[in-house]
Amino acid sequence: MGFSTSIALSRKLPSIIAALCVVASVSIAVVGYLDFRQNVFQDARKNFRILTESRGNSLVSWFENIGQNVASYANDPTVVAALGSFGSSYDLMIDSAGLRDAYITNNPNPPGERAQFDQAPESVPYHFQHGRFHPYFRDIAKTAGYYDFFLFNRRGDLMYSVEKEGDYATNFADGPYADSGLGSAFTAARDGEQGQVYFADFAGYEPDGGDAAAFLATPVFDQSNQLLGVVAVQVPTGQIDEIFNNPLGMGDTGRIYAVGPDLRTRNAPRFDAAVGRLSDVSDATQVNALFNGGDTFQGLTTGISGDDMLSKGALIDVFGQTWAIIGEITSAEIETPVIAARNKMILVTVFVVGVSAFLGWLTARSVVRPLARLGEAMGRVSEKDYDVDLSDQKRGDEIGSLFNSLDNFRQKLRASDLAEEERQALQVKQAEVVNRLSIALTKLADGDLQHRIETPFDGDYDQLRQDYNRTVLNLNKTIGSVVIRSGAIRQRSDGMSRASDDLSRRTENQAATLEETAAALDQMTASVKSAADGARQVKEVVGSARDDADKSEPVVKDAVRAMTEIEGSSQEISQIIGVIDDIAFQTNLLALNAGVEAARAGEAGRGFAVVASEVRALAQRSSDAAKQIKSLISESSGQVERGVTLVGQAGEVLTKIASHINHISDLVAEIASGAEEQSIGLGEINIGVTQLDKVTQQNAAMVxxxxxxxxxxxxxxxxxxxxxxxxxxDETAIGGSAVQDNIMQFVPQPAQQTPDLPSYHDARPAVAKVSGGGGGREDIWQDF
Known part of the structure; x- marks a missing residue:
């Protein structure tokens, strides 16, 4: 097992596919070869069974036809007349030697053509009868294909034959050929029944030079059922050979031969000159098996010529005698198509193995190379290199599914990295914003209204900077206005105090200086009216400052709300990181399940087990990274929470400032009220100057x-x-040098001792000096 897993898949997979193809091809070839060989032998057996049976049946039919023909000769009038005529004329001959000389010795035709001689020249009755019937019987023999046609009288004399062989004009009852086949046929027919045909099986016949000859004979009776003689024919062996040696269906080496009860052949088989008719085949296993009742199919056996043959036999009945019809064909011829098929199968197997090996290599290449690319892509993705080619995801197989899964995983990792980068960037931005805002708020809490946040914040955080700067600007304007108005109030109140003191000191001289007092009262009335107007303006400014302070409170609340939303966003990011952690856990679980399924798949799933292990490792690393990100988010949430606290403290400080401004507004309202009362009082003084004397004491008390x-x-x-x-x-925020000049008008001056007014004329400049109130304004902010 370890050795198989150590082999590269690029070599192992093609080898397995090629081996399976070889085994499958060889198995199919062997099974096909054996089946084809068996079918060929079965077809040959069936063919020779049909062939031998059909040839045997043809032979039986042929013998039956000959037998019927021979039987018909017994009723043929010509045959009957010829037996009668030849019988009477044969008896007139002195001896048979004369006939033999006339038709054999003196026959002008050579042996084999003696049938062409119709009649001997001697004037004897026999020659006349011979000339009369010979052409008819010659036509019968030629038409029927007989070797010879015979007519016997009751004594066994061969009175007539067509071929005029050596047996012509001899006696077959006790002559030299009485024991021959023709003699046996004659004897059986002479002693037989009318209408029956008697057969003499093939045997060597001396008149034919010892060649095999078979004979059929039948008795001929006259109308009184008296035996006239016997008609016989010599069976033509050539026609038997034609029946058995017809090459149709026997191939190149097939042959069929008949074997008689004497275990000798009855025909000359094809392609074997050494085996002829009446050859002894008693040593042939298939022949003995047939005659001993064995299986007609002997399979592969030794033929009569000594070759390996496929033998099939059949038994037929020939006129009461059992013949064996045996068909043989060489095993080499039967196996010729088998060998050809075997060679083709070998070539096809070699070709299929080659093609299979090539296809296996292509298949392995189509699997291994994408898997290699998948491994490389997974390695690069694990190293956060997301610009990797995943074009194999277009495939429709499992590899395409793996590439699709890797692509989804890559997208998620890329999104996670982008989210991490954005989170880190956001964290940096948040830290910078919180830090700079904390510094600015600290300075603001310390009363430094000159500090500005000049560098813009990134993104939406810049709104905080703008809100802060706008708040400082508004505070500068508000506090500057308060400073200006407070200086004016102090200056005016100080002036009023000095004026009251002067008034108190000059009350004694009031009567004397009534005219000057009236003028001074006019001026004072204008001044008080102006002070009242200034007090009202201060009241309005303070009211505006209070409104601005009230407006600044929602700004601070918005800042706190923004920081709270930042904290909520951090929590949502933490939830997303938790989802990523869950995805990593699910991926790890799926990879574990894939490993289990791959283990169940055995050898075929080992490659997928490695992939599942790698995916599981990646999921574990993703889970660790998600935990680290979650920890960083937690730290960022703490920092945001501290920022919220600082912003809240800034809000509290601004609330206190608003409270003080409200207090100032109340004070200014009181000052405005007092100034109005003074204006009214001076008006009454101005109206009642004529009654000044009467109310001097009242004025003193009022002063x-x-x-x-x-x-x-x-x-x-x-x-x-x-x-x-x-x-x-920040002087630039409240009007610059012009405001400074305006403020300098209200710088408090040390109290000066006014000398006693010597006279009416000396008091006028003093009053003017007091009412002018414009001396020594350069050092109004010297106390600050």
Whole structure:
């Protein structure tokens, strides 16, 4: 087993396919060869069975026809007349020697053509009768194919024969040929019954030179049923040979021969000059088997010529005698198509083996090379090289399914890597955003309104930067406005305090300086009115600042919500990583199942077991990577949570700032209310200047109350300035140098001792100086 697994699949698979093809081809060839050989032998056996039986039946029919013809001669008037005529004329001859001399010795025709001599020249009755009947009997012998035609009288004298051989004019009852076949036929017919034909089987016949001869004879009776004689014919052996030696259906070496009860042949078989008619075949196994009741089919045996033959026999009855008809054909001829088929099968087998080996190599190549490409592609995919050729996924077989699975796995790995890269990039961006935003919020919490986040954030995070910068800008404007208004309030309240003090000191001289006081009151009225207007404006600005602070709170909430959404996105990424981990687990499980199925498949599934093992390893590595990614996401979630906390703290700071602004708004409202009251009071003073004397005491009290209120307002303004000193403002965001110049107008000046007014004329410039309020404005922010 270890050796088989150590062999490369590119060599093992073609070898297995070629071996299977060889085994299959050889098995089919061997089975086909054996079946074909068996069928050929069965066909030969069937053919020779049919052939021998048909030839035997033909021989029997032929003998029956001859027998019928011979039997018909007994009733032939010509034959009857010839027996009568030849009998009376033969008896008139002195001896038979004269007839032999006349038709044999003195026959002008050579032996074999003596039948052409019709009548001897001597004037004897016999010659006359011979000339009369000879042409008729010669035609019968020629037409029927007999070797000879015989007429015997009751004594056994051969009175007539067509061929005039040596047996002519001899007696077959006690003569030299009485024991011959013709003599036996004559004796049987003479002693037989009317209408019966008697057969003398083939034997050597001396008048024919010892050649085989067979005879048929039948008695002839007259009308009174007296025996006239016997008519006999010599069976033509040539026609028997034609029946048996007809080559139709016997191939090149087939032969059929008949064997009589004496175990001698009755015809001359084909292609064997050594075996002729009446040859002794008693040593032939198939002949003895037939006559001893054995199987008519002897299979492969030794023929009568000594060759290996396929023998098939049949028994026939010839006039009461059993003949064996035996057909033989050489095994070489039978096996000729078998050998040819065997050679073809060998060639076909070799060709099929070659083609199978080539197809096996192609098949193995079509399997091994895609598998090699699959292994290479899997290796490259495992190394995160996703630009690999997976064109084999278009195949419709299992390899195509594997490539499709690898392509899906590659897409998932690529998506996972992209997600990881995006996550890492997002994490870097988040860290950078959180870091820079944390620094900015820290500075904002420290009151530094000059700090800006200048470098844009990536993507949607830039909105946080813009919101932050806009918030700082709004805070700069708001706090700057508060600073300006608070300085103005302090300056005006300080001026009002000094004015009240001056008023209190000059109250004693009020009557004297009524005119100047009226003028001063006009100016003061305008100044107070202006202060009231400024207080209202401060109130509106503070209200606007409060609105901006209220508006900044949703911005902070949106920032917190954005950070919360980032945290939610991190959780969703963690869930996706969990899904990837589940996919890796399922892939590992599927790879394990594939390994089990491959193990069940045995040798055929070993290659797939290796693939399943590799897929399982990849799934394990994917699971480990997913766990690492999940850990990193968890750390990122912690950082995002800290960012949310910082943003929340920034929101709390902004809420406190909004609270202070609300307090400032209340204070400014009180200042505006006081300024309005002062404006009303000055108006009444201006109206009631004519009654100044009457209400001087009331004015003094009112001045004292106003002085106390101004001192209180001055203290509140100082506290407001202390609050705004915490912030470092960006001058460009609140108007630059022009605003600075405006602010310098409200720089508090140290209190100066006003000298006693010497006279009415000296007080006017002092009042103008107080009401002008424009001296020493360069150092308004010196306390900051």
């Amino acid at each position: 004292e109350e106003a002085t106390a209120s101004n001192h209180a307002l001055n203290g509140d303004a100082a506290q407001l300035e202390e609050l705004v000193t915490h912030f470092r403002l």
